């Protein structure tokens with residue numbers, strides 16, 4: 001379906017007039033087409049780079065809030081004992097006697113702050 005149309009067009013890259021053989025031609029030559037394509041790619045890359053920069057602080061603040069959340073919800077043996085106003089040794093005895101429960105993370109005990117608070121409320 002080769003057509004005989006000849007269109008006077010302006011190259012979108014070098015702004016020179018040229019004769020296009022199809023309606024879709026936007027550039028005077030393959031070189032202009034390639035250069036325009038590369039430029040578009042570069043601008044795309046630049047845009048995504050700017051996007052990355054704007055996204056980074058969000059990721060950072062999320063990491064920080066996660067950390068503080070963990071600090072608030074889970075306590076180690078020493079912190080839990082401090083909060084209960086007892087010695088870590090007493091807390092270990094409480095664990096053994098089943099007065100209080102903890103989650104184990106390897107050899108570490110992790111105490112739920114909510115449970116500690118409930119124990120405090122019950123004892124006062």
Ligand SMILES: [Zn+2]
Nearest residue numbers: 011014028032
């Ligand atoms: Zn051109």
